[in-house]
Amino acid sequence: MKLTLRIWRQKNAQDKGGLETHQLDDVSPDMSFLEMLDVLNEDLLEKGTEPIAFDHDCREGICGTCSLMIDGVPHGPDRGTTACQLHMRTFKDGDTLTIEPWRAKAFPVVKDLVVDRTSFDRIIQAGGYVSVNTGGAPDANLIPIPKAEADVAMDAAACIGCGACVAACKNASAMLFVAAKAGHLGHLPQGEVEKKARARAMVHQMDEEGFGACTNTYDCEAACPKEISVEFIAELHRDYRKGLFSGR
Amino acid sequence: MNWLLRGLRSSVGLKFVMAVTGLLLFGFVLAHLAGNLQIFAGADQLNGYAKSLQDLGPLLWVARGGLLAIFVLHVGTGVMLARRNRAARGTPYAVQKAIDSTHASRAMVSTGVVVMIFVVYHLMHFTLGVGIRPEFHDWTDPQGRHDVYSMVVAGFQQLPIALFYIVSMLGLGVHLSHGLASMFQSLGWNQPKYRSFTRLLGIGITAVIILGNISMPVAAQFGLIELPEWNPLVNGGN
Ligand code: HEM
Ligand code: FES
Numbered sequence: 355m356k357l358t359l360r361i362w363r364q365k366n367a368q369d370k371g372g373l374e375t376h377q378l379d380d381v382s383p384d385m386s387f388l389e390m391l392d393v394l395n396e397d398l399l400e401k402g403t404e405p406i407a408f409d410h411d412c413r414e415g416i417c418g419t420c421s422l423m424i425d426g427v428p429h430g431p432d433r434g435t436t437a438c439q440l441h442m443r444t445f446k447d448g449d450t451l452t453i454e455p456w457r458a459k460a461f462p463v464v465k466d467l468v469v470d471r472t473s474f475d476r477i478i479q480a481g482g483y484v485s486v487n488t489g490g491a492p493d494a495n496l497i498p499i500p501k502a503e504a505d506v507a508m509d510a511a512a513c514i515g516c517g518a519c520v521a522a523c524k525n526a527s528a529m530l531f532v533a534a535k536a537g538h539l540g541h542l543p544q545g546e547v548e549k550k551a552r553a554r555a556m557v558h559q560m561d562e563e564g565f566g567a568c569t570n571t572y573d574c575e576a577a578c579p580k581e582i583s584v585e586f587i588a589e590l591h592r593d594y595r596k597g598l599f600s601g602r
Numbered sequence: 603m604n605w606l607l608r609g610l611r612s613s614v615g616l617k618f619v620m621a622v623t624g625l626l627l628f629g630f631v632l633a634h635l636a637g638n639l640q641i642f643a644g645a646d647q648l649n650g651y652a653k654s655l656q657d658l659g660p661l662l663w664v665a666r667g668g669l670l671a672i673f674v675l676h677v678g679t680g681v682m683l684a685r686r687n688r689a690a691r692g693t694p695y696a697v698q699k700a701i702d703s704t705h706a707s708r709a710m711v712s713t714g715v716v717v718m719i720f721v722v723y724h725l726m727h728f729t730l731g732v733g734i735r736p737e738f739h740d741w742t743d744p745q746g747r748h749d750v751y752s753m754v755v756a757g758f759q760q761l762p763i764a765l766f767y768i769v770s771m772l773g774l775g776v777h778l779s780h781g782l783a784s785m786f787q788s789l790g791w792n793q794p795k796y797r798s799f800t801r802l803l804g805i806g807i808t809a810v811i812i813l814g815n816i817s818m819p820v821a822a823q824f825g826l827i828e829l830p831e832w833n834p835l836v837n838g839g840n
Pocket of ligand 2: 409410411412413414416417418420426438439513543599
């Protein structure tokens with residue numbers, strides 16, 4: 355298939371950057387989106403121009419490194435799919451696709467399509483942990499946890515920290531990320547004790563990093579490759595509210 | 603106290619303020635509608651109701667002050683959030699699509715501004731009686747009460763005013779259709795099992811508010827409510 359690609363190019367954080375148009379004439383529908391970019395980069399290298407920088411690692415939808423805004427939707431049009439798991443058969447021959455980096459003040463562009471997401475790491479450092487020393491890994495099933503509760507914790511833990519929620523949100527808010535990270539700890543007995551303090555610490559760090567607030571549009575849930583529910587945001591609000599009055 | 607204030611200044615805290623003030627304003631809008639629908643029971647009923655409010659005296663001013671404070675908090679917090687949210691994006695996208703979000707959820711600021719403009723006009727029109735046909739505001743009925751009934755009917759008989767009210771109410775409707783459901787989420791009351799319920803509740807109550815409020819200008823336009831015989835405009839006056 356033939357494609358026209360409009361791709362964001364930016365030399366470094368200081369550069370203004372802009373969209374650059376490229377043609378690809380022989381794209382296989384079975385390629386993944388990243389393989390399609392690999393082919394384009396091969397072309398560019400042969401022509402002696404600089405290949406396009408984009409983030410990727412596992413290419414199997416589990417690491418959260420790939421981060422492309424494809425035609426206005428994070429990770430492209432397929433639901434519950436990362437860009438690396440998106441296949442070119444999703445598109446039509448002759449399509450024009452616009453590919454941009456995640457846009458958020460808290461995710462500055464490093465180069466081309468690569469953004470710096472260490473703001474997420476600092477949110478985790480602020481409260482996304484359990485502070486008791488638990489020693490070695492306990493035996494399985496030593497602490498009984500109801501199946502339903504364990505399932506909820508697992509649903510939240512599916513977050514791969516890719517940042518699609520921020521990219522999709524009209525406010526560039528990180529609430530779904532923060533809520534998922536706080537939620538998977540809060541649903542387990544080890545993490546539950548600190549959930550109010552954790553909600554507060556993580557939300558304050560989120561603000562500090564310059565992410566926006568939540569307007570409850572729920573585009574984050576729709577964009578999330580792991581389809582994490584905004585119910586976790588409601589829980590985060592709940593824990594934060596309780597902490598507001600209990601003083602911790 | 604510091605702990606509380608600092609907590610309320612965060613993005614989540616500001617949303618609590620937004621939700622609580624929104625809920626209070628919403629309660630006011632409902633009560634206001636219930637009061638005004640008495641127009642369909644005739645001039646005597648409505649003017650009597652208006653007098654009972656006036657007779658509250660200082661209490662009325664306390665209520666007005668409280669309402670103003672809530673309104674200012676809601677708008678002020680909304681503006682603060684909107685500015686933060688705009689700054690958070692930085693460079694805009696060349697292409698960005700809404701995925702599941704509704705128009706209403708993305709237009710809270712614009713619909714809020716519509717409501718804001720409306721409220722200013724509305725207060726000038728009916729409460730302060732300044733600017734637009736101030737003489738309407740000085741009418742009295744045969745019992746010597748402020749003739750609210752005539753003032754409202756005469757106002758709504760003018761097509762541009764009726765249209766302005768109707769359009770503004772649609773704006774409020776769009777604002778509330780998202781706002782009410784959103785409030786549950788902001789306060790952390792959004793359990794999955796209630797999600798469709800809160801959404802329906804939002805839409806249902808919004809419909810009541812909008813249809814109720816719009817019914818008055820529409821009724822005046824179609825002659826379903828008319829000026830009483832004692833009104834100076836009725837016998838060829840102006
Ligand atoms: C009668 C008047 C009004 C009522 C009943 C009302 C009600 C509400 C409600 C219930 C919410 C949802 C809060 C939440 O998501 O937690 C809301 C949100 C909002 N309101 Fe209003 N509102 C009114 C007037 C206004 C005005 C005059 C403005 C602004 C100029 C405004 C701006 C906003 C904004 C920007 C939001 C969204 C905040 C966010 O989600 O980040 N509202 N309103
Ligand atoms: S590269 Fe690992 S999730 Fe896409």
